[in-house]
Amino acid sequence: MRNLDVVIVGAGPAGIGMAMELGKIPGLEFGVLESDRIGESFRRWPKQTRLITPSFYSNPFGLADLNTIDSTTSPATFAGAEHLSGDQYADYLELVAENAELPIVCGCKVLEVTPGPDGGFHLITELGELFTEFLIWGCGEYQFPKLNPFPGANLCVHYAQVENWQILESSSYIVIGGYESGLDSAINLIKLGHKVRLLVRKATWDQSDINDPSQVLSPYTRERLREMESNDLLEIIFDANVREVTRQGDNSYRVHAADGRYWDVEQAPILGTGFLNGGGARQIKDLWMWNDEDHIMLSDADESVMTSGLFLIGPQVRHDQRIYCFIYKFRQRFARIASEVAQRLQLDTEWLEGSENGVWGPFGNSDCCEGCEC
Numbered sequence: 163m164r165n166l167d168v169v170i171v172g173a174g175p176a177g178i179g180m181a182m183e184l185g186k187i188p189g190l191e192f193g194v195l196e197s198d199r200i201g202e203s204f205r206r207w208p209k210q211t212r213l214i215t216p217s218f219y220s221n222p223f224g225l226a227d228l229n230t231i232d233s234t235t236s237p238a239t240f241a242g243a244e245h246l247s248g249d250q251y252a253d254y255l256e257l258v259a260e261n262a263e264l265p266i267v268c269g270c271k272v273l274e275v276t277p278g279p280d281g282g283f284h285l286i287t288e289l290g291e292l293f294t295e296f297l298i299w300g301c302g303e304y305q306f307p308k309l310n311p312f313p314g315a316n317l318c319v320h321y322a323q324v325e326n327w328q329i330l331e332s333s334s335y336i337v338i339g340g341y342e343s344g345l346d347s348a349i350n351l352i353k354l355g356h357k358v359r360l361l362v363r364k365a366t367w368d369q370s371d372i373n374d375p376s377q378v379l380s381p382y383t384r385e386r387l388r389e390m391e392s393n394d395l396l397e398i399i400f401d402a403n404v405r406e407v408t409r410q411g412d413n414s415y416r417v418h419a420a421d422g423r424y425w426d427v428e429q430a431p432i433l434g435t436g437f438l439n440g441g442g443a444r445q446i447k448d449l450w451m452w453n454d455e456d457h458i459m460l461s462d463a464d465e466s467v468m469t470s471g472l473f474l475i476g477p478q479v480r481h482d483q484r485i486y487c488f489i490y491k492f493r494q495r496f497a498r499i500a501s502e503v504a505q506r507l508q509l510d511t512e513w514l515e516g517s518e519n520g521v522w523g524p525f526g527n528s529d530c531c532e533g534c535e536c
């Protein structure tokens with residue numbers, strides 16, 4: 163059994179970005195465990211899906227590419243693209259990891275985590291056991307879709323289960339959900355010449371009162387939707403609060419709304435209903451405290467308020483009204499965690515950019531940008 167100072171679980175942008183930051187701490191022994199491949203979630207995206215946040219090489223002027231996970235690289239430069247595909251972004255992550263010689267073990271799923279009686283964590287993995295003082299959990303959300311939002315949802319196909327829109331052959335579809343994944347499904351199906359009836363509760367693209375970009379449809383998707391709006395293949399049904407999906411004989415499905423309306427379709431309806439709150443953190447759900455809205459409660463340093471030494475990285479991180487669900491948001495937290503770990507292990511923290519003025523790491527600190535004049 164090996165002993166490490168820190169183990170990161172998950173090699174998506176959160177895990178790789180966090181490892182880049184830990185790599186700056188002299189003397190720290192750490193490793194990254196990944197159940198499949200680096201960037202696995204991105205490899206599983208539908209082939210036509212693109213990052214909604216644009217990439218642009220603006221790093222030398224102090225504004226790092228929105229999708230980079232370390233301040234010296236740029237997915238835009240790497241791929242020569244503004245909106246990368248899942249494969250392009252996974253390739254970018256692989257290259258960053260390879261160049262930095264990060265200690266990553268792929269094909270090593272963490273199966274069980276047990277906090278030790280005197281601190282630290284005992285991990286059982288597919289490849290053996292190990293002990294770590296600190297555990298940083300970055301298992302994302304894409305591989306943990308919300309499959310049962312209403313009765314009969316098991317008859318549908320979730321967005322996260324579609325590898326390629328091209329393999330769908332029916333002429334018309336129902337898509338349930340009016341946010342990013344629902345719209346992405348509808349847009350890609352229409353591009354391929356299919357008819358789509360899109361069932362939405364409200365127009366998420368028309369909410370000028372919301373400031374947080376995580377809560378409104380991205381400009382990228384709004385633009386794509388605008389191009390589709392006059393297309394006869396798209397029909398948007400508003401105020402559709404779907405309550406149930408049932409089978410109608412062998413060849414058809416019926417989607418029922420709360421107000422009594424219903425729609426029939428031959429092909430299994432497509433769910434754009436999102437991902438589980440907490441996503442992959444649910445694999446160790448008893449080690450977190452969950453609030454009334456089913457989100458994980460964290461300390462200022464993103465540590466579980468329930469389990470000392472356990473930290474959360476990635477899109478599930480939330481602090482009050484701040485939702486860190488984009489790469490450009492959650493990367494701001496890596497240096498905060500790295501600093502916390504280094505201090506507790508009594509290791510040097512001079513490497514930390516901006517540590518003297520409380521600004522954590524190369525991506526700044528969103529804590530101090532909420533309403534202040536920094």
Ligand SMILES: Cc1cc2nc3c(=O)[nH]c(=O)nc-3n(C[C@H](O)[C@H](O)[C@H](O)COP(=O)(O)OP(=O)(O)OC[C@H]3O[C@@H](n4cnc5c(N)ncnc54)[C@H](O)[C@@H]3O)c2cc1C
Pocket residue numbers: 171172173174175176177195196197198199200201202203204207211212213214215270271272273300301302303304305343442445475476477487488489490
């Ligand atoms: C379709 C879609 C489009 C998106 N577009 C954008 C965008 O344009 N810009 C943006 O900023 N964000 C976007 N997001 C948000 C997205 O969640 C994050 O950007 C990103 O994927 C989160 O990174 P992560 O490293 O936390 O998770 P992931 O990329 O999911 O990585 C988690 C890793 O953990 C591994 N893992 C899981 N369980 C275990 C285990 N038990 N043991 C070992 N390994 C494990 C998985 O295999 C995976 O590789 C999008 C999300 C979706 C679903």
